[in-house]
Amino acid sequence: MSALDTAELLKVAEAAVDQGRKVTDTRAPGKLTSKGDRDMASEVDFAVERAVRAFLERETPQIGVLGEEEGGATGGTRWVLDPIDGTVNFVHGAPLWGISLGLIHEGRTVAGVIDHPMLGTRYAAAEGLGATCNGLPIQGSECTRLSDALVAVGDYAVGPDAAVQNAERLALTQLLFPRVQRIRMIGTAATALTWVAAGHFDAMVMFSNKPWDTMAGVAIAREAGVLVLDLDGSDHTPDSRGTFAVSPAIREPMLDLIAQATS
Structure with missing residues (x-):
């Protein structure tokens, strides 16, 4: 750089x-x-x-x-x-x-x-x-068990292709709710990312990555010790498909659920 x-x-x-x-x-x-x-x-x-x-x-x-x-x-x-x-x-x-x-x-x-x-x-x-x-x-969460995790999810899509776009979102919700402590949808990616950074949420998953929505929050979450990844587990970039911020200890079980939802 x-x-x-x-x-x-x-x-x-x-x-x-x-x-x-x-x-x-x-x-x-x-x-x-x-x-x-x-x-x-x-x-x-x-x-x-x-x-x-x-x-x-x-x-x-x-x-x-x-x-x-x-x-x-x-x-x-x-x-x-x-x-x-x-x-x-x-x-x-x-x-x-x-x-x-x-x-x-x-x-x-x-x-x-x-x-x-x-x-x-x-x-x-x-x-x-x-x-x-x-x-x-601030520092991110130290959550170590998925059953203790408070997980934020991004908004459902609207518009003509909403049904197709929401299939994966709905699938992930169905997989999460029996396994995590609670799910939250708050309607602002920026706030959700800051709350992961501050340890209020243990993970956040969005099936989108518009730079104005995510870039500031990604920087803040990373500097707070949170892993910020694409939906496939690779490092998050401005060109990533989605945005996944997570406490390191629950990275793998969360990635497994995302993979099931997107397969």
């Missing part, structure tokens, strides 16, 4: 997220824009993205920006932004949503900041520097 001052860039990321936080602190969701079947973006999604993008383009013009709502850089070193991860929760007034900003460098996520305005928590990490919540170090 070529030289990159991740400590300084993490400071930039935190300042950029502060710009987005100012928007969410002062604005209601406003008008909704449809993005397909039961999917939408609010006025705040667009406003946060524009505020964060403008800050990053000013402070780090050498680094591209990819945002969920307005696109942008798809290669090279780039920031990846989800202005409101958990928009459905946000527009319903549920507090489980966050501003998620990650940094990809040479095909790997190397830093991330996820801020939960309604929960009062900010998670941050950069490669080699550890992970924090509100400035205090």
Whole structure:
């Protein structure tokens, strides 16, 4: 990996997220824009993205920006932004949503900041520097038995191909519920990954990997000692099919259930 001052860039990321936080602190969701079947973006999604993008383009013009709502850089070193991860929760007034900003460098996520305005928590990490919540170090779960595990799963798909896409998701749910302590679906990948990083969840499985949803959380979880993998057990990258974060001791039994669900 070529030289990159991740400590300084993490400071930039935190300042950029502060710009987005100012928007969410002062604005209601406003008008909704449809993005397909039961999917939408609010006025705040667009406003946060524009505020964060403008800050990053000013402070780090050498680094591209990819945002969920307005696109942008798809290669090279780039920031990846989800202005409101958990928009459905946000527009319903549920507090489980966050501003998620990650940094990809040479095909790997190397830093991330996820801020939960309604929960009062900010998670941050950069490669080699550890992970924090509100400035205090965090560590992933030490769960050793699947029967003790609290496992988060990603949302079910919507849209014209939802039935096909959801077959594996439903299969995994059927395999998990008799074997783990409980299953949770909270509607925000960013929050789920931070909660694995903090040890609140013992594992998280998503059958998708959109970079704005996952990259910041992947960086935070890894720095907290969590394994973050693709669905086949290989190392997670921005091009992975899915996102699997897990306490190391339950990696194998969880991978076995994912393999059964996807076979």
